Amino acid sequence: MSESNSTNLLEMLNITKRFPGVLALDNVSLKVKPGSVHALMGENGAGKSTLMKCLFGIYSMDEGKILFEGKEVAFANSKQALENGVSMVHQELNQVRQQNVMDNIWLGRFPKKGIFIDEKKMYEDTLAIFKSLDINIDPRSKVSTLSVSEMQMVEIAKAVSYHSKIIVMDEPTSSLTENEVDHLFKIIRRLQSENVAIIYISHKMEEILKISDEVTIMRDGQYIATQSSKELTTDEIIKLMVGRDLSQRFPAKVNKPGDLILKVTDLTAENQPSFYNVNFELRKGEILGIAGLVGSKRTEVVEALFGMRSLKSGTIELGGKVVKNHSPQRAIKNGFALVTEERRTTGIYPDLSISFNSIIANLAQYRKGVFLSDRKVYDDTKWVIDSMNVRTPTQKTSIGSLSGGNQQKVIIGRWLLTKPDILLLDEPTRGIDVGAKFEIYQLINQLAAEGKGIIMISSEMPELLGVTDRILVMSNGRAAGIVDTQATSQEEIMRLAALY
Amino acid sequence: SSSTSGSDSGKGKDGDLPAVGATIYKFDDNFMSYVRRAMDTAAKGKVNLMLNDSQNDQSKQIEQVDTLIAKGAKSLAINLVDPKAAQTIIDKAKPKSIPVIFFNKEPDASVLKGYDKAYYVGTTSSESGVLQGELIAKAWEANKDKYDKNKDGKIQYVLLKGEPGHPDAEARTKFAISTVKEKGIDVEELAMDTGMWDATKATEKMDAWLAKYNDKIEFVIANNDGMALGAIASLEKAGYFTGDKFMPVVGVDAIPEALEMIEKGKMVGSVLNDAKNQGKATIDLAANAAKSKDVLDGTEWKLDDSKAVRVPYIIVTKDNIQVGRDAYK
């Protein structure tokens, strides 16, 4: 297999990579042309990130070779990759949160004056980069004070600032809203015009068709196909990815909203600026979406419902009775569940097993006297793995070694095990592949059909429109309106989101 | 309460008395705890005694001396952690003309000589070792048939040393053995290890030695009674001191528990340092010095030619156990 084509900027040939118990990459090849946007697609755990980490010197491959600009390379570490014109936006945010934005951007290559760091140049260069990319963030602000999407934009700016010949973007848009995605696409177009190649990984079909020139598809660690995007349709991509037809993106709705179950009145957060005077109602079997721009405080609303934030005023009535969720513990007792937005910080226990991660919110159910029933723990874990279709060798595997999407599925499974009355989902399908998304939508539907109340925050408009019954649109901390999904349009939602 | 004999910030009823600043190398040292009490008793109504715990750290002690001088101590009573640090303390006291009474740990003679207001109260560091050696030799000679298990005329001993580098540990180890040898007795060291003055560590070392040498061991020598007691715990576990299985054990300090063991015949003897008189002499000299009197004024103490008041050690065995008992009255 050495039909090396000199027009390719990058050729990864026959790459194989094993982890203990997992064959993550099995003879995978990838060829990227200069100045092209090459999409890399596959289900969760297909091996996309692993392939890119092999390129970037984070993992060493077991077999195969990499040709970059016609020369064989094997970067021993990220430094070499960066120095040779490869940069990467990582799937998991890799930032030093205690430090400021410019420290993060110049980490590993600080500009110096003699032996000292040239802070002034750092600042000015950062500003210049931000300006050219149209990003509006103070280079001196601490990363930990940024919102997730701002952090993501900083990561993108950093990758761009290396002036690399190829930039890997591993799910760069998973925490961006539509405006920012457009912004990113502008940046990508510009890079393309400068003959920079982009390897673009995403689970958002619309983006792939819109931005990419070629698509390589992987399945279960194997190479499936590379095709020009123009010749592809969403359904074809999905078929190649999943290995079967998936005729619809959204399952047919079977839920019928019933009696009122949750009534939120005048909800106002204690620590402002945050949301205020938020009102809405939720019925049994109803799926209520929450839309809004970044910083519109959607997350804070559900966090408050779940007892993670203090309220200044307002009431939450569950089934006609006022409940006070002072803590997540209380909230869980009251029948709430929350799949949080930031999987890494508030979701997974990375070093612990899938079993542990599945059952941790539901321990009380396993008690027999003071002890926990191993049998029930095993059964429930099995249920999570099976019903959520988690790809893992065993129950004892640590969740940290799963692909991002599979981690997310375990977390959703965790909360389903608690059999909540009210299920709060904050960006539940972030980083999840289409097949799994479909499964999750099905689950959400099914839960709704069982009479649960479901609230789902999402920045993916098609998802909101495809899954929900009604949509609450937040704008700058206020509820700008509640619309009926059947009767609304993307434009109306955007208009409401920008209302205040 | 009187339990921890400090003094309050120079106020109270002792406030008007001349201030004596004192440091104890380690407050909870078995022996120093008695010296301290003797000092407290002697100081009552005579001087305002400001006591400090140097926590076995010479730097800390130096700092405490700074503090004491800053607080206006009229004389210093110093129980050195590290005898070679005496010069530094004199360097601090001399410019202010503050007299220094070292006690219990002896500075180099040249250092005492170098400052006319420096004195020493206590023993010679080596003396406890010498006396322990004499104790061993005497017990051996008297019980040779019983103690010399392999009948080779030599003492096969194991030795539990205190903290390595600690002047007492070094002196006791060296002089106990050399004294036995000087008495014409052959010795053979089976094992020597540090028990860091600690009973638990001593027990564990003794466990290992008993497992290895079993009845080859003929004598257990410990740098202090605490470790001797630890060794006895191990010996008891191995069946010693019941029936005719016996092991001679010696220590230093003659603490109450050791006296009890001597009484019961589980310990051959120990070496008593006279805490009462050491404490009293220290205060007597320091009080006189604080009042700018001659240090020996109105006392029965005598200075030898190196400006030291010597308070001797005493060997304690079953025969004179009352001497030990009296020390704790």
Added chain:
Amino acid sequence: MNTQASKKSNVSKWLVDNVIYVVLVLLVVGIVIASPDFLSMTNLINILSQSSSRIIIALGVAGILITAGTDLSAGRMVGLAAVISASLLQAGDYAYKMYPNLPELPLFVPILIAMAATGLVATLNGVIVSKFHVPPFIATLGMMIGVYGLTSIYFDRPPYGAQPIGGLSSKFTTFAQRGIPVGQYEIPYLVIYAIIATAIIWVVWNKTQLGKNMYAIGGNPEAAKVSGVNVARNLIFIYMIAGLLYGFSGTLEAGRVGSATNNTGNMYELDAIAACVVGGVSLSGGIGTVPGVVTGVLIFQIINYGLAFLGVSPYIQYIVKGLIIVVAVAFDMRKHAKKK
């Protein structure tokens, strides 16, 4: 993949995952080569019995480490318990009793009092850590200093001042020094206590809600909160259990040595933490097993005992000990070797 190769790789994987057990075996083999008579029942019993009270302490510390905490006050609590129990268990006819008029108490009373004292102190640690958000290092450092002061005040009192509290009643020393005769040997009670404590802790860690919560808190405290774990309450329990273990261990120390001082237990926490880490407990929390902790303690004790047994000179002992610890863990770390 053919089965033979996979078998081989399985063995090497097992080896890598279980390096500490291999280290343990290698250590013993090394010492036996240096001195064949090391291989005796007496030595085995000695090592086990010396490890016993340390295992109990280490299990307490390990629980706290797994919550991503630490406990510097462990050793001082051992001392507190040792001094309290010894002072209450002096033989009736002993001349230098701390409480001259105290009748001989039934064994369990002083043990419970000592455990109550350390349990209380440890609970306070837990409260300071979980309610006032003081980092465990500082909370327990403060406690370590404070408890030492307390113990010293209790210890250094009339009538006899700072003297080892000895003359323990024979039922106390029997409790800690004797054992169950089996043939010509005795299985020390200490070992049995350690086995019981180990079993209980194993159950707590693996079979109870508290145990799972402990791992959750250490594995990701933010996530634990969101998962509905009452972090504060669970933390307090974990510290309290540790305190009870220290207390029990402290009474064993007093009984084993036959006396106690305010310095009993000094620095035991360092040994315990180190043994936990050698045994695979992660200082950043969330990771650790009971067998690992026990093995860690055994490794330390075999090093200590073995070096003394071999008669290695004390200074060299320090160097060798330092070396073995580092090398053992360096081996162990190969399983986490980062570049994959």
Added chain:
Amino acid sequence: MNTQASKKSNVSKWLVDNVIYVVLVLLVVGIVIASPDFLSMTNLINILSQSSSRIIIALGVAGILITAGTDLSAGRMVGLAAVISASLLQAGDYAYKMYPNLPELPLFVPILIAMAATGLVATLNGVIVSKFHVPPFIATLGMMIGVYGLTSIYFDRPPYGAQPIGGLSSKFTTFAQRGIPVGQYEIPYLVIYAIIATAIIWVVWNKTQLGKNMYAIGGNPEAAKVSGVNVARNLIFIYMIAGLLYGFSGTLEAGRVGSATNNTGNMYELDAIAACVVGGVSLSGGIGTVPGVVTGVLIFQIINYGLAFLGVSPYIQYIVKGLIIVVAVAFDMRKHAKKK
């Protein structure tokens, strides 16, 4: 929001963010109320000079803490340097010289030799941590034990065996004990050395690549690695710098005390780590400032000095000290109060 309210909230925010400085001031005020004569130049100079060598050690330890490491061997390295420098700087006419034939060396030679020794040991720490991935706790624990053995062997030698190394040459003691006369007082050289060390370290942490990398490695080692930072090399440098600081501080200790033993520096690391944490250094890495560390040390030293000055009885001192540490940090932690 009106400006007055915002001003007030600014003040309270400042207070919350700078609690440790407030604690420092409160401590001093408290002691002065208890004993007004505390407020004297002599006391100030005493406290500063007592803090000096501790600050130098703490700065070394702090760098390592910021990389999310720790250094238990710091105190023993101080001891090593103290013993080496003392042995090479005994006065020519002193009777018990370790090297009877050694001529008096210029001051800087033994200091550099001592620093080289600790620098080397610390570099080894860095290598073990970064290349063999041994957790810093274990690497430096092993080193702490091993270095003590080494120091003891060096120390316990003919001709005089394990005797404190005294009789230091007067230029050495002058170097560490004297100062620059200013009016009727003397500003101790020690204080000046500490200021210089502090300034250098401030520059390293804030103005150099090494410093930024140090924070990055502690804050998120993965991020540092994928950004092309050579983590191992930077870590080794940080450990090495710490070693040099310990070495210098060790020579100061020898000079200040006028003698050295193998026990010099014992447990200094614990004080240093605690001072760093009190001064706002995070044990989980990535956070810490030079003024914070200096303040932390000063707080500890004022507690120590103040309690002794007030004549608080020693055992009570322990309790009060433990209490102050915990309370001070509990206050400081309010700035991280979690509930949003």
